Amino acid sequence: MPAPAAPNAMLTLDNLGKRYAGQGQPALSGVSLSLPAGDILGLLGPSGCGKTTLLRLVAGFEQPDTGQVWVAGRPVASDDHWLPPEQRPVGMVFQDYALFPHLTVAENIAFGLQHRQGLSRAAGRGRVAEVLDLVGLSAYADRYPHALSGGEQQRVALARALAPQPALILLDEPLSHLDAQVRLRLRHEVRRILKETGISGVFVTHDQEEALSISDWIGVICQGKLEQFGRPEAIYRTPASRFVAEFVTQANFLPAQSLGSQAWQTDLGLLTLPLAGAAGDLMIPQESLSLEPDESSPVVIQDCQFLGRERRYCLRTPAGREVHARVNQTPQLAVGTHVRVRVDADQVRLFETRPADPQFSFSINSVTGSKPAGNRVDAV
Numbered sequence: 001m002p003a004p005a006a007p008n009a010m011l012t013l014d015n016l017g018k019r020y021a022g023q024g025q026p027a028l029s030g031v032s033l034s035l036p037a038g039d040i041l042g043l044l045g046p047s048g049c050g051k052t053t054l055l056r057l058v059a060g061f062e063q064p065d066t067g068q069v070w071v072a073g074r075p076v077a078s079d080d081h082w083l084p085p086e087q088r089p090v091g092m093v094f095q096d097y098a099l100f101p102h103l104t105v106a107e108n109i110a111f112g113l114q115h116r117q118g119l120s121r122a123a124g125r126g127r128v129a130e131v132l133d134l135v136g137l138s139a140y141a142d143r144y145p146h147a148l149s150g151g152e153q154q155r156v157a158l159a160r161a162l163a164p165q166p167a168l169i170l171l172d173e174p175l176s177h178l179d180a181q182v183r184l185r186l187r188h189e190v191r192r193i194l195k196e197t198g199i200s201g202v203f204v205t206h207d208q209e210e211a212l213s214i215s216d217w218i219g220v221i222c223q224g225k226l227e228q229f230g231r232p233e234a235i236y237r238t239p240a241s242r243f244v245a246e247f248v249t250q251a252n253f254l255p256a257q258s259l260g261s262q263a264w265q266t267d268l269g270l271l272t273l274p275l276a277g278a279a280g281d282l283m284i285p286q287e288s289l290s291l292e293p294d295e296s297s298p299v300v301i302q303d304c305q306f307l308g309r310e311r312r313y314c315l316r317t318p319a320g321r322e323v324h325a326r327v328n329q330t331p332q333l334a335v336g337t338h339v340r341v342r343v344d345a346d347q348v349r350l351f352e353t354r355p356a357d358p359q360f361s362f363s364i365n366s367v368t369g370s371k372p373a374g375n376r377v378d379a380v
Contacts, residue, residue, distance in 0.1 A: 016067035042215030060085035091161030267317035280352035289325035294340035
């Protein structure tokens with residue numbers, strides 16, 4: 001018998017694993033997590049890391065080699081038990097929409113209700129009208145997919161998945177084909193709709209900002225393994241591994257050597273940081289830096305990109321290393337300006353090099369001590 005699911009969990013994965021024939025490395029290995037009812041999980045990771053495989057195992061399109069899947073308190077996959085996709089309380093929104101071109105919007109949505117036993121035709125029409133109103137497409141019921149924009153087609157796909165009232169909806173990079181403005185609008189709309197209906201969701205993406213903004217929980221996957229699972233802010237502020245730090249935060253990583261008395265030698269100069277350790281790489285978020293013109297500083301602005309609400313400066317250190325700073329200060333600092341760099345010490349983390357494997361093995365230490373929030377230190 002499979003082990004019971006976690007209490008109040010909509011989705012529970014226990015030691016889930018999958019290996020495809022002919023592949024040396026498993027697509028997924030030892031993945032365990034629990035998603036509370038009503039919450040949204042963002043699965044984040046690079047292409048080919050196993051995100052979609054995990055989704056397919058939950059949906060029932062693939063059978064796991066090891067582990068268990070529970071949905072809404074019921075086992076749907078284990079060593080001795082497996083429910084086919086049509087019997088699982090799960091909806092699916094595909095990356096390419098998967099709409100039938102010969103059916104109208106209303107008919108595409110009604111297609112998802114065909115397996116609902118005891119649902120009358122009138123009740124089916126009522127449910128179609130209800131979800132069309134929910135996604136803001138009531139006026140488009142009689143249109144065909146070719147007459148819709150990409151964003152409208154994706155909303156139809158979402159409405160079709162919502163129509164049978166599943167306990168869980170799986171979304172496989174549903175916004176990746178849309179332009180930036182539509183994607184920004186729809187990711188907030190998807191979250192609103194899921195929260196309004198109380199349906200839990202699993203949202204697959206390789207876009208860090210998208211995952212952080214839409215999700216209540218984030219799982220970061222690398223080479224088939226769950227690197228970290230937690231709240232978005234916790235993962236951003238305290239990444240559990242070097243991979244998570246690099247993939248999620250897009251921070252600067254600078255080699256650093258402790259000189260004692262909280263002094264650290266870096267490419268930016270001498271930093272005063274209350275970190276435990278002897279040597280390693282400092283994780284310095286781009287937004288934790290501020291710049292002041294200083295002709296005596298060896299750090300120089302190499303490039304500047306205007307991003308609307310802020311500017312992204314590319315700095316060159318004396319060792320030739322590039323460091324990026326995202327700041328909203330005005331006026332703009334010119335390319336070629338020498339600058340003194342100030343660092344918010346509370347946002348700095350140290351990945352300490354371990355003697356056993358100095359190139360690939362790291363441990364993480366947070367900034368500690370009694371310094372107040374927002375404390376900044378100068379590179380000198």
